[in-house]
Amino acid sequence: MHHTQKIWMALAVAALLSACAPMGQQKPLAHAIDATSLQLSHGQLPHTQTEFWQQLNDPVLNQLMAQTLQDAPDLAATRARIDGAAAQYGLARSQTGPHIEADATYNRQRFSEYGMYAGLFGGQYMNSFDLSLKGAWEFDFWGKHRAQMAAAIGQQNALQYELEQTRLMLAQAVLTQYVQWQNLLRQQQVLQRRIAVQKNAAGLMLNREHAGLLAGSDVYPLQMGAHQLQAQIAQIDGQIDAIKHALAALSGQAPDALRNVQPTMWKTVPTVAAANVTADLLGQRPDIAAQRETLQAASANIKAAKAEFYPNVKISGLVGLSSIEIGNLLETGAKVVNILPAVTLPIFNSGALKAQLAQSHAQYDLQAAQYNKTVLTALREAADALSDAQATAKQSQERLAAWQLLQKASNAKAARVRAGLDNKLSMWQQQDDALAAEGLYQSALTAQRLAWVNTQITLGGGFNAAANHSESAGM
Template sequence: MPFPTSLPRRSATRHALQATALAATMLLAACASPGPSHTPLAQTPADALGLQPAAHTPAAPAQWWSVLGDPQLDTLVDQAQQGNPSLAVSRARLEQAVALSQVREAANGPQATLGADVTRQRYTAHGLVPAPVAGNTYNSGNLQASLSWAPDFFGQHAAELQAALGQARAAQADAAAAANLLAAQVGRSYVALARLVAQRDVALRALAQREEQLQLTSERAAAGLDSQVELTQAQAAVPDARTQIASLEEQITLARRQVAALTGQAPGALTALTPRLAALQPGTVPGTLGADLLGRRPDVVAARWRVEAATQGVHSARSEFYPNIHIGAFIGLNSLGLDTLLNAGSRQMGVTPALRLPIFDGGRLRAQLGGRQAELDAAIAQYNSVVLEAVKEAGDALASVQSLTRQQSLQTEAAASAEKAYRFAQERYRAGLGSYLVVLSTESQVLAQRRLAVDLRARQLDTQLQLMKALGGGWTDDTATLHTAAR
């Protein structure tokens, strides 16, 4: 029986597949080993931090500061978002990260180039070049189109792209965090200015009362009903009130300059800015903290994306232990003599497949993988730190808001009693039934309560701004109701 000259088609295909699989197995076995698997650090779970389970929460309002209901504040924040230099830095970093991700994405696809060159050269007469070229000068031309591609069989390119995209998304979250921080700074500076204006109003009211009291005491002293002591005390109270007003005027000027600096304006651009605490209305506050509210904080989002980018970096470093395949092709014209460059005989073409695999590199790839794994651990640790700080910041602000609500209720009662006692003391003094010392004592209590009312109101607004910033940009009324009901 004659020996067959060819195998059946099915048998040949099976043997080809077996040979391919065997070759691939041998190639993979010959590669350097990445070593034992690495277990990254664990991310802090929400329930371990005492957070409520995540609910379906709408995104934070785009202009969350507008919940305070002051159009003047809205305008200032918009100006800050446009003119503050720190935001320009964040936007530039975001553009840089996006550009780098686009570079990585473009590098993963096929690359095509077109080149042309002309060379004038005298060839040595004593080299390897034969006659008639040897010893003569010729013009040579080359026109060539090239195509190259590195197939991503082991996911290295995809991991590198995802890592770059993760960094870009982290930079985007950083820009949002900078914008939120700036909005909170403008809002808090605006509230601080409104507090100083309100304290000045209290001081002006106190000055008017003391001038009225001085007039009354002067009349009583002239009638012999009061001594020189009461008159001197009444006279001293007037310049004291004016000194307090002057001090507040200075603080108001500095506060206006602070707002101007935050909004990117000249120091004296806001000399007429006179915000009113009454124009700022605090909104409904969530009763509890939810993982969904904290999870949308830009700094938490940025840290989470950096963990993702570092994870992809580990995948990329691990894929370098596997073979690298590169396919190239070219087609063009090449001629010794420009007059024949465009002839059909000057054509040249070729295909250049290449395979490279690491076998021994002195531990370089393992060290590189170890570095990427350490980067992942650092990113997870940073994420855990950011989450813990976010929980503390939001919890402190929420506790302060709730405490200030109770303090305001108690202060309202105390202020009403102090105002009533002051009116009685004045009436008795005018009627000649009470002493001037009682008037001074009750007036001090009234002024203290009026100042305290202003401070509590300003602190309530300030802590609510802190809470909005801590929760990644405020909340909607539906969100607040949802988390209050979950308490």
Template sequence: MKRIIKALGVVTLPLALAACDMAPKYVRPAMPVPAVSPQGPAYVTANGTGAIMPADTAWRDFFTEPRLARVIETALANNRDLRLAVANVEQARAQYRVQRADLLPTVGATGTATYSEQPLVQFGQPQRLNTDVYQAQVGISAWEIDLFGRVRNMSKAAQEQYFASVENRNAAQTTLIAEVANAWLTMAADQERLRIARELEKAFGKSLELNRARFAKGIASELEVRQAQTSHDQARSDIAQATTLVAQDQNALNLLAGVTVPAADLPDMLPSAGVTLDTLPAGISSDILLRRPDIASAEHQLRAANANIGAARAAFFPNISLTAALGTVSLGLSGLFSGGSETWSVAPRATLPIFDFGRNKGNLRYAKATYEAMLATYEKSVQTGFREVADALARRGTMTEQLEAQTSLRDAARVAYTLSDARFRAGVDSFLTTLDSQRALYGAEQSLLATRLTRAGNMVELYRAMGGGLK
């Protein structure tokens, strides 16, 4: 028993001394962006009244259109890219568990039986000596005692890589939600574009029939007929193009959803309101960027690189490993566990690199260079996130005025077309005036639709850029 206690003491004493960490102390880098979002004529004055923080708002609460919410839920359950991100998380978790296991000794049990026969001369007579040796033991083999933190830093690096994979999965989710929302809104806009083209095609068709009738009676010229036909043919072409776009939009939405989206969840037109909440903040602190999963992932990568520096530094110091065994040995199987058969052994081993021809220095330089690369990646992620938020805020700041102007322009073009058509039918103006009014109305309808789509997409982008979509 005393020998066993002594052996355990030999094992546990180095553990008590293992408190050295060669990794540099990690300090979060200063954010290389302004402290607050930009201010200026393109931005709405910050007003926190009733505003919600995207990172604290569940996507089911933000997307208020029921059909869109159902499509997003379907995509989160079936999208293959998101499944791949989840699988990557499981891989990183398994690798971390493997690396963490090196911190503790691997205990194994072995049992052996040796049968030997040797020649023996006894009393001048040759004989054969048969020997049977049975042995059973429990022990640890080549366990590295982590005096200088090499194994701990490698384990920490693997842990940070695991955390980074989790954040990458979260980033994939926020991106997927935004992509599904934009695809759904694009399909809605193309559906409405198709409706506008069909309505104007009918109006242009009536004008074409009227001009053909006037030409047959000798009232109108062939030029007026051809001019009317150009508008009618353009509308027909736009109908064909919009029909194709709607089909392609549906294919894109099915790909994102991972399954065929039910017809009941597809949009028939772009809603004028009620797709998303409209109470996002106008100005934010740059610290909110730290809640974005892509930036959090970049920081975990930076922490992992910092831990790898510690592992590379520890390689310059002695590597101490321990092999120990406790068991029993006997010349007969029946006496294997009898008194007096106990055996134990402890074999510490220390190795110190003397000449490695620059291998350890190269590994350390590589670890430091990797840290610098991860630092640049982290800072660029912060700057990219800041720009995305700033761009979305700039777009939002002028969107209301632009939407009002486009709506007024469309209304004016519609009235102008109605008046010019009435004057043409009364014989007051030529058809050229009516044709210009038709084309102006068509362009105004398309521009207003594009502005409405931009506004809806801007709310989605602002929600994503501010870290929304995880809940």
């Protein structure tokens, strides 16, 4: 009992001594901005749907999106990082419990004739047989391993949110390319109709030239215009091929996989309810949630670094059998027992622990700056997206009105030609103007569709931080 009391007294003295290990002067941690400091209102933004593109009822798009979100290399890479974070958590957790291992050894040794055991075994070969169970348990009095576990969980959650952000970026890339593909096909159709109109006008001019009513130079501008429009069609063919190649790469397919695929031509444009940016955006964006989890992990790393300034208490033990004759190995007298409590004191380490703590503080400050930047960028992107959605909707309305007016003028001109009150040349010029206005209107619709896509992405694409945190906590 007297011996046991000495051991516990030594442990108590060690704990008191460790309290003297100075942490040094550390700068205050950086402040992470929040909705209150940003003076954001607590109204509700329009909440987007998960897989929001399905409301378009486009089977071609749905197939492309499903394959992209299943086979994209970026997603596979993030999933691998999540597995690595899970393994890191398992490693941190393993440090909180006892470690036990079995050991069986056989040793044959010749002893020196001049060594410590020369009188007993000098010049002899001796055998040694050992069977043992070894164990060690490090007590986590100061929460070092618990903090490491919390940091690993935070990093794993952050990667889960990064996976959601990667999905959103891939969805945006697919939708952007798809909408541009639709627009290029519409522009080609308009250009082909304009070419037909200009060829009709050029034919009329040629007839007048042959009749001696016009000089040949008067026909050249119309002929040149038709060739320029043909060149634009050829250019669009190349752009469409590039889009098909890009979509194939995004969905993990060969470049020519979409050679015979045609997009569905949407008849309507989705709309976005007008709103101001509010505080709930901070819970609707996976990139913000990822940065927040990483910041919490950095905070846990600071706790782990502080725990290094306190004593590390560890108990090691061994129980087993040892004999120089294998026949005696299982005898009671071969039993070996060893218990070793150990205390590691951070008395002098040339400033290593202080530097380690300062480094963890710096990592926290860096992450806080990154989090703040992500929040401010998200607010700007959301505000821009909502403004752009309204601006493009207004622009498409104006383009539609202009096209309709020119179409009415073209129809009126055609009526005058049928009545013999006007000439066909001016009618075809009016038709070409109306077709050019239609092309501008289609471009405006494309801008409006892209604004809708961008709004869905900047508002989180159906992500919900609270729901996703509950799911990740249950993993």
